[in-house]
Amino acid sequence: MRFDLSDLRLFANVVERSSISLVANDTCITAASASERIKHMELDIGTALLVRDKKGVRPTPAGMALLKHARTIIAQSERMKGDLAEYSKGLRGRIRLLSNTAGLSEVLPTLMAKYLMEHPAIDLDVEERQSHEIIEAICNGERDAGIVADFTPARDLELFPLTIDQLVLVVPKGHLFAPRTTIDFSKAIASELIGLLGTNALTEHLETQAAKIGGKIRWRVQAPNFLAVCGMVSQGVAPGIVSESAAQRASKTMPLKIVRLTDGWAKRKLSLCLQRGQERPLYLERFVAFVKREAKAAKA
Incomplete structure (x- = not known):
């Protein structure tokens, strides 16, 4: 055959x-x-x-x-x-990358822009999934690498730490929760929330956590990204749950209050994951080296 x-x-x-x-x-x-x-x-x-x-x-x-x-x-x-591709400029490489919501919105935009500018012969294929789905896909060889949260068991995959992602509740100034600095997730979902679109990995993750405590999130409206969520929150529509880094950026131009979620799962370490012990193409090895270099520089 x-x-x-x-x-x-x-x-x-x-x-x-x-x-x-x-x-x-x-x-x-x-x-x-x-x-x-x-x-x-x-x-x-x-x-x-x-x-x-x-x-x-x-x-x-x-x-x-x-x-x-x-x-x-x-x-x-x-x-x-x-x-x-090292010898022939006519051949290109393509890295197939998966990421959870936080990695996609808070890590990849700056990281990938710099990488693509430095490596014009390499293309990136990026798709959003939940961390446990990413682990499964990388283990099965469906994709080359992924960005996942550390609360998901990584099995035998190789991990390279990137950054810390803290989830927070953003509320309009004057809201009942505005005087607080921290809040339990169970109390945060007691009222209506603004969230990300239903196919979003973070939305699925939050709904799963709500179900574990016997709750259900009432979405007032769902928006395409963290900036849109913060924008509607600032107008007084309802609170929302986003990454702390996104909330801090938005709070510089919007009337928001940031309240940290106290639940353990709300603070995650984001890491790049790849199959361990597999021979990798040179461009993928260089991508890993680039990510490690940038993560180290960010911590310095």
Whole structure:
């Protein structure tokens, strides 16, 4: 049997997204064409690779076996491209990065802008997920690296500390909680809150914590980012929960009061995680070195 790299990429993406049509749209081919290519792979192997139903597609046992090999081959191809990029400017590298909400909003914007300016031949593919989902994806080889909070067990992944993320309640001046400096999460969710959009990793994390204490968050409105949350809070709509660094920036131009959450899980160490003991392409090694250098400089 012979599969080219594009077929393996297509198959791996279809399994990860559980949809042939979504992957076909992203790669500018028709769903029928993508489905036909996978059917040819199944015919070549002599068994089904995907189970198709109303919810999308999922891999069969044979599909899972192929997925494991496909990820290995794709990773080897990326390593080859990265190493050869040292000799040929025509080849580029791409780092597939996952991040939780705090990393995406408070760490990556400045860090990635500087990195991309210093490394014009490297592209970044960034996606937001919850920390436990990131750990799983990195362990399975779905992505190259991730930014996670330390309350999620990292299994055998290699971790490089980046920064501390403290979650806070921001309230408008004059609010009932404005005189406070700290507050328990259980009291913070006693009133309506402004949050981030429902597909956001922090929103899911907060709702999970609320459920653990038998509570439920009543979202008055959900906004696309921390700045928008703080803006509505400052207008008196309702309190909101954001990263302390974002709240401090917003408080310089908005009438806000910052109240720290006292719960242990509200103060997290953010770290870059990667597979341990895996041979990495040169551009990924340099990315890790860059992140470590910048994290050290930030602490100095």
